[in-house]
Amino acid sequence: MQPKLKDIARELGVSTATISNVLSGKGRVSDETRRLVSEKVRELGYRPGGAGRALRTGRSGVFGLVLPDISNPLFPAFAQAIETAAARSGYGVLIADSHGDPAAQTDALLRMIQRGAEGIVIVPCRGTQVRDLPLPAVVIDSASSPGNSVCSDHHAGGRLAVTHLQELGHRRLTLVGQSRRSSVQSDRIGGMLAALRSDVRADIFWLEDGAPDFAALVHAGTTAIIATSDLHALTALTCLQGAGVAVPEQASVMGFDDHSFSARISPGLTTLAQNMPEIAATAVEHLAELLDGAPRPAARIVPMALRLRGSTGPAPTDPHPTPYQEAQQGDVTS
Amino acid sequence: MQPKLKDIARELGVSTATISNVLSGKGRVSDETRRLVSEKVRELGYRPGGAGRALRTGRSGVFGLVLPDISNPLFPAFAQAIETAAARSGYGVLIADSHGDPAAQTDALLRMIQRGAEGIVIVPCRGTQVRDLPLPAVVIDSASSPGNSVCSDHHAGGRLAVTHLQELGHRRLTLVGQSRRSSVQSDRIGGMLAALRSDVRADIFWLEDGAPDFAALVHAGTTAIIATSDLHALTALTCLQGAGVAVPEQASVMGFDDHSFSARISPGLTTLAQNMPEIAATAVEHLAELLDGAPRPAARIVPMALRLRGSTGPAPTDPHPTPYQEAQQGDVTS
DNA sequence: CTGTTAGCGCATTCAC
DNA sequence: GTGAATGCGCTAACAG
Numbered sequence: 177m178q179p180k181l182k183d184i185a186r187e188l189g190v191s192t193a194t195i196s197n198v199l200s201g202k203g204r205v206s207d208e209t210r211r212l213v214s215e216k217v218r219e220l221g222y223r224p225g226g227a228g229r230a231l232r233t234g235r236s237g238v239f240g241l242v243l244p245d246i247s248n249p250l251f252p253a254f255a256q257a258i259e260t261a262a263a264r265s266g267y268g269v270l271i272a273d274s275h276g277d278p279a280a281q282t283d284a285l286l287r288m289i290q291r292g293a294e295g296i297v298i299v300p301c302r303g304t305q306v307r308d309l310p311l312p313a314v315v316i317d318s319a320s321s322p323g324n325s326v327c328s329d330h331h332a333g334g335r336l337a338v339t340h341l342q343e344l345g346h347r348r349l350t351l352v353g354q355s356r357r358s359s360v361q362s363d364r365i366g367g368m369l370a371a372l373r374s375d376v377r378a379d380i381f382w383l384e385d386g387a388p389d390f391a392a393l394v395h396a397g398t399t400a401i402i403a404t405s406d407l408h409a410l411t412a413l414t415c416l417q418g419a420g421v422a423v424p425e426q427a428s429v430m431g432f433d434d435h436s437f438s439a440r441i442s443p444g445l446t447t448l449a450q451n452m453p454e455i456a457a458t459a460v461e462h463l464a465e466l467l468d469g470a471p472r473p474a475a476r477i478v479p480m481a482l483r484l485r486g487s488t489g490p491a492p493t494d495p496h497p498t499p500y501q502e503a504q505q506g507d508v509t510s
Numbered sequence: 511m512q513p514k515l516k517d518i519a520r521e522l523g524v525s526t527a528t529i530s531n532v533l534s535g536k537g538r539v540s541d542e543t544r545r546l547v548s549e550k551v552r553e554l555g556y557r558p559g560g561a562g563r564a565l566r567t568g569r570s571g572v573f574g575l576v577l578p579d580i581s582n583p584l585f586p587a588f589a590q591a592i593e594t595a596a597a598r599s600g601y602g603v604l605i606a607d608s609h610g611d612p613a614a615q616t617d618a619l620l621r622m623i624q625r626g627a628e629g630i631v632i633v634p635c636r637g638t639q640v641r642d643l644p645l646p647a648v649v650i651d652s653a654s655s656p657g658n659s660v661c662s663d664h665h666a667g668g669r670l671a672v673t674h675l676q677e678l679g680h681r682r683l684t685l686v687g688q689s690r691r692s693s694v695q696s697d698r699i700g701g702m703l704a705a706l707r708s709d710v711r712a713d714i715f716w717l718e719d720g721a722p723d724f725a726a727l728v729h730a731g732t733t734a735i736i737a738t739s740d741l742h743a744l745t746a747l748t749c750l751q752g753a754g755v756a757v758p759e760q761a762s763v764m765g766f767d768d769h770s771f772s773a774r775i776s777p778g779l780t781t782l783a784q785n786m787p788e789i790a791a792t793a794v795e796h797l798a799e800l801l802d803g804a805p806r807p808a809a810r811i812v813p814m815a816l817r818l819r820g821s822t823g824p825a826p827t828d829p830h831p832t833p834y835q836e837a838q839q840g841d842v843t844s
Numbered sequence: 845c846t847g848t849t850a851g852c853g854c855a856t857t858c859a860c
Numbered sequence: 861g862t863g864a865a866t867g868c869g870c871t872a873a874c875a876g
Contacts, residue, residue, distance in 0.1 A: 178623075178644075178784075179776075180853060180854085181853065181855095182853080182854095184598060185862090185863095190862075190863080191862070191863040191864070192853090192854075192855090192864095193855080193856080193857095193862075193863060193864080193865095194861085194862060194863070196854070196855055196856085197855090197861095197862090200855075202855090202856090203856090203861080203862085204861055204862085205861065205862080206861060206862090209861080209862085212644065212836055222622070223620065223623070223624045224853085224854070224855095225624065225626065225853060225854080226624055226625045226626045227561060227564040227565040227570065227626050227852080227853065227854085227868090228565055228852075228853025228855085229853075229854055229855075229856035230561040230564075230854090230868090231561040231562055231565050231852090231853075231854075231867090231868045231869065231870090232853080232854045232855050232856080232867080232868055233854085233855065233868085234855095234868075236561065236624065236625075238604070238625060246586050246589050246590040246593065248586070248770075249586065249770045249771070251586060252580050252581040252582065252583065252585060252586050253581045254577075255580050255605070256580040256581045256607055259554075259580065259605055259606065260607065261620075262860065263606070268604050268606075268621065268622075268625045269604065269606075270572070270602050270604055270605075271589070271593055271603055271604075271605050272593065272597075272602075272603075273590050273593050273594065278611055286557065287597075287602065288602075289512075289557070290557045290558070290559065291560045291570075291571065291572060292559065292560045292561050310512075346768070365777050388593045393561060407770065407771055408774075409530055410774065410775055411774045411775060411776065412750065413775040414747070414748065414775040414776040415776075417748065417751035417752060417776075418751060418757070418776045418777060435583075435771075436581065436582075436583045436741065437583070437741055437744055437769075437771055440741060440742075440744065440745045441744055441745060441748040442745065442748040442749040442751075442752045443748075443752060487803070514868095514869060514870090515869065515870065515871095516869080524846085524847075525846080525847045525848065526847095526869085526870075526871090527846085527847065527848075527849090527871075527872090528846065528847070529870095530870070530871055530872095531846090531871090534871080536871090536872090537845085537846080537872095538845050538846075539845080540845070540846080543846080558869080558870070559869060560869095561868080561869065561870085562852090562869025562870035562871085563867075563869075563870055563871075564852090564870090565851095565853065565854090565868090565869075565870070565874080566851080566870045566871050567852085567870080567871070567872090569851075669863080691865075742852075749856050841855050
């Protein structure tokens, strides 16, 4: 049985209020009693239980984290960063997975409220707009989505990616996204297009329409592939390598988000990393302010960072790298 | 303001206890009052708040999930499975990351207790023994670690891996682990060695000692590489592909855990998958039993499943696959 | 069968 | 400076 306030009070012959005062540092208590109490608290290993406190103060010290898909390889780093930031602020984190389903998302929210979460950090399902939450909430989505509180500068990330490749001399790019409905991916692609010089051509493929043959694209003239996720960049990279296309000598590949594997493949994957600790810290900080009754802070946009690794290099200068390329040139259109 | 029991009671002119009885289905209530109450509850959208209930019943409906490293690519699937299983049983999940640090692990445990967690599911830090928890706990580690409650059959997984490759005709294997201290990895390697036929040779590399040159190993005669994690298998695979070694024609590669990327690379990575839903369901089930006062259930070992993909194939039959191989044969020892 | 009462553990009044 | 009393929202035991 965990010791209660009452136990300590009885052992010391003081009242529970005094103990509470000592622990919270609020009411006036003599140094002597303070010392005595502190000692006893340490001795018995007393920790105020959350239930009583939550009931009395209305604050549970817990907030919810609602993710569309915990198993997405991007979220581990995110969840970790949030948990770390939350722990630093003395908060616990209740997780829920909406499985990309808006109904489940709503359900999860209700359950978190019921469990006493004081606020929530939510990464909304694609295409969902989080609105009128009965609870302070911090939304992490993309700069273009209404209600967003903090996110990476995906647009600038896209610009950085294209600029990087253009500086390496690439003039024929292939842009690969997964889903048009994802505002994050749209922002990234938008940024890429915005940075495009007039003498550079870019073709866009959406994987939801089917997977392209990356080797054929290279043989048709593409010299660089940018995927909106490292996962798809990895697919492209291994397809190319398996087909005998040298990376980065014959084609460069880059991705987004710096997944756990990106640094551990050969060649290392050049990628645009989100500053997860910064985003998480900002999210938790905003939430803490909201909980303290402050007005909603302005949305914060966190820069993305180019992580230069081996998968990108100078564009191939040979006008006819392989005979195969010439033969296939006319077959692939975009 | 969320409606409270008292609000409903007042509006209906009955007592709070009656409402509670209706909602819990316990005490005897007339059908008429029951109907009236149910209706009002729906109308006001009343949901019993967890704080009061937790204080009164001592059950918070929440348990803790303590992981050594949330950002490990294996845990997303795990956390998701646990969260799903927990939600199905009506539990919420509080997460904590011990960052592989035993002290932080203890700290996290204390915080979960303070927050009112009824029990915990813990994947202990490497080398840590979880013991004498002041709380019902389910430990997920490896069959060889004391106190383990449920885990995959890593040893059998190792045996399956080696058997698979032996059946494909491979006679020179390279086994790659990360850390000797990991009981999971030791079990896997142990299983591999146990399944080894007398005419098959296996060399073991531990990455904590430094990374091997996979292409050189193949040129020295290895025809198959088994890594204890898909992450390292991926490293091997891309190194080989980058060095012009065809997978699986010249060398087979396989891993463990079926990470998110494993099916999406080319060739697909043959791997041994853990049955996460099963493990998670068992863990939650055991925990629920413990919370109901049942004695500790016997440890459960869940089989691993071979996911056959393109990265493994028949051993190369050509005795002299490349001139280079002959030249290098003597240079690499193990 | 139903309603009243008491108290879970804590922080906060307000007397002393 | 300290302690006794109060009530947060809920449910289990007990009266009616």
